[in-house]
Amino acid sequence: MKSDEEKYLAEEKNIFKELLGWLVYILIIFGLTYLVITFVGQRTRVTGSSMETTLSDGDNLIVDKISYRFRDPERYDIIVFPYQYQENTYYIKRIIGMPGETIQIINGEVYIDGEILGEEYGAEVMQDAGIAEVPVTLGEEEYFVLGDNRNHSMDSRDSRVGILKREDLVGRAWVRIWPFSEFGVIKHE
Known part of the structure; x- marks a missing residue:
């Protein structure tokens, strides 16, 4: 059986992984947006x-x-x-x-x-x-x-x-x- 401290550390590790996953996702979106705006198309008025x-x-x-x-x-x-x-x-x-x-x-x-x-x-x-x-x-x-x-x-x-x-x-x-x-x-x- 896991102690409360081990459960807390495992939960903290999962939160960190989740945040890291979101950060990587956001960076990929920004990178793709930059590539599209720079090389494919742009909005103009x-x-x-x-x-x-x-x-x-x-x-x-x-x-x-x-x-x-x-x-x-x-x-x-x-x-x-x-x-x-x-x-x-x-x-x-x-x-x-x-x-x-x-x-x-x-x-x-x-x-x-x-x-x-x-x-x-x-x-x-x-x-x-x-x-x-x-x-x-x-x-x-x-x-x-x-x-x-x-x-x-x-x-x-x-x-x-x-x-x-x-x-x-x-x-x-x-x-x-x-x-x-x-x-x-x-x-x-």
């Missing part, structure tokens, strides 16, 4: 109207950070990238110009390699061509991005944003999670 009507102010999105490790970005992808002049600020725009192409905005219309783009996004005539008033030729792994609400967007036309390099792309907007009435996978084309 749309601020402003530069992507209207596709995305609205206050929309919450999940950004796919892994697909560009396996494939190249494509024209019309909605991407997220850091704004270089303000820490922890990310912009959401649409890829319009691809590596090796020459982009120019003439009379408010986007021309790529001398041909009018003829897209459904950004249907309004752009008031300001910015740096694309003259032909802009993209180098390897460089992208020209525009907001869908062209006259209310700071994008590649503005030298503070400029041409993006592939390494600047955090990821591709994937799913809208808020508001619930708009929940779903984001269409890029």
Whole structure:
């Protein structure tokens, strides 16, 4: 028969094992969360109207950070990238110009390699061509991005944003999670 002291020590040992088990479980959850946020996806919030009507102010999105490790970005992808002049600020725009192409905005219309783009996004005539008033030729792994609400967007036309390099792309907007009435996978084309 066990003494009271032995029972107490055995019970204390079981409590310690239980706590240690929970601690390991919590550490594993934190580790997996860190890996997912760092390499797979992250939540981001749309601020402003530069992507209207596709995305609205206050929309919450999940950004796919892994697909560009396996494939190249494509024209019309909605991407997220850091704004270089303000820490922890990310912009959401649409890829319009691809590596090796020459982009120019003439009379408010986007021309790529001398041909009018003829897209459904950004249907309004752009008031300001910015740096694309003259032909802009993209180098390897460089992208020209525009907001869908062209006259209310700071994008590649503005030298503070400029041409993006592939390494600047955090990821591709994937799913809208808020508001619930708009929940779903984001269409890029």
